[in-house]
Amino acid sequence: MRSDSPLRHNPGSAQGLQRPGAQAEQWAAWLLAGPAVVLTWLMLLGPAAGVILLSLTDWTFGAPELNWIGLDNYREMWGDTAFWQSLRNTLAYVAFTVPTSVALGLAVALLIESGSSLKGLYRALFFLPVTSTLLAMALVFQFAFHPTVGIVNLALGALGLPTTDWLKNPDTALFSLGVIGIWQAVGLNMVLFLAGLKAIPKDLYEAAAIDGADSGWERFRRVTWPMLGPALVFVVTITAIRSFQVFDTVAVLTEGGPNKATSVLLYQMVQEGFSFLRSAYAAALTCIFLAFVLLLTWAQNRLLDRRAHYG
């Protein structure tokens, strides 16, 4: 098709339409792609734009009228201690779960790849939590964290270590939810790192061995780690985006408590929007959430670009 068509420049330009069948191709393409494009706007892009517009109004759910109030919702947010608490909690959750689950995922991937036996079994064991229903498993964790008969406290007690009511203690509740988040994220990170490790050319290791890097650590430092860079950036970004979306465990185990110690952005958004019916304020919270996710994607692209230029 490329050789017989005159369009090097702009597909679908006026010249391109003179190609026999080009007009029919236009029609066919729109018939095929049109429904999906319309639906994308209807279900995703339109509502996302709607959230931004809604955040500039004073609308409460079911109210007969709506007024434009500019950035007042964001001003209210600035003075809202509950918002700052949610944001702090979300960032603390991300700061705890992302490095831990990425490091563990990498460690497991390296350990699995360093040998040849039982690879499939180990991969399956670590990946199982990724596909399992988090909500049902959260209830299991709730029991495991039970203050008197939970297995966590039984084990800690047997070792003579201090115990606590993990999900009811404001100092440990967010940490406990983070443990559940890490448990579910490690397997996904492991699989992504395994793919990254497989992509490293074997002869690089041979070249490094000739240069005298024959210990495991030297091979890791001089070949694996630098070659894994792009995969690492990717894994960190998607883990961080998924961590920002933490909601299920908060909603079912702690309801943001005790004393707002586990209130996170999405949980506060749902509370404001669907319990207190303050749709516009909830929309403003959604916009802040979206801004953080976009910031992460932007940072990822910056990092990968720099690598591409200088790496």
Added chain:
Amino acid sequence: MADALYALRKTRRVRPWLFAGLRHALLASAGLLMIAPFILMVSISLKSPGEIFSPEFHLLPQQWHAWENYSTAFAKQPLLRYLANGLIVTAAIFLMQAIFALPCAYALAKLRWRGRETSFLFVLLGLLIPPQVPAIPLYIGLWKLGLLDSYSALILPSSISVFGIFLMRQFFRTVPDDLLHAARLDGMSEFGIVWRVMLPTAMPALVAFGLLSLVWNWNDFFWPLLVVQSQHLATPPLGVVFFNNAEAGTNYGPLMAAATVITAPLVIAFLVAQRWFIDGVTMTAVK
């Protein structure tokens, strides 16, 4: 300790053996920790209340209480209904996602048309937006249409997957153009090409996407929580929460039995089609 390890590593004959042992010890104990919640869940679902709340933990029950727990779980909550809802909703969503995404992906990958770049830009833009962002306007729209608390409310917002479009487009780009020329010479329409030429070649990508769609939509809690109040419409995760609320978190035996029943389908699906799951995630991540 460090010295001893170093010395052992110097002894060439011991080193691989020791390392293999260490590798298995680490991976097996960490792997056990990963599946411990599943073991705990099944273990509790077999025990009597007295044993569950005793300070001693045994993996297997001293007195089997499985029948009581599971029959209570099924009697108190329509668990089969929850599972059926999960199946209906995930199947309907995937079907719609495939029906809309495949033709669009084909047009984006293989046809020349005005608006192709713009449409692809919309897809890329959509990829940046987390699924919770459009929730409030979608909720308002469904409310205006009187569709809240229905299967439509569960299915429609997920009927389009920009991720699916993107994934299939990347895959379709690798299909040779000659295949399309041959089909066109045979008089096949563009619509026919999508379903009779492209679809069969795209099966691996479609299966990968289907599994991801299944895992996501079966497990999704955020959206069903917002739009569904009726018990008979609850998807599996929402059903577990209804159960938990009804029992006020004290009746652990039946609760864990219910959790086991709700978790089982995906765990079994994963164990059966493990390779497909893991390859699917890898494929979609690499693209």
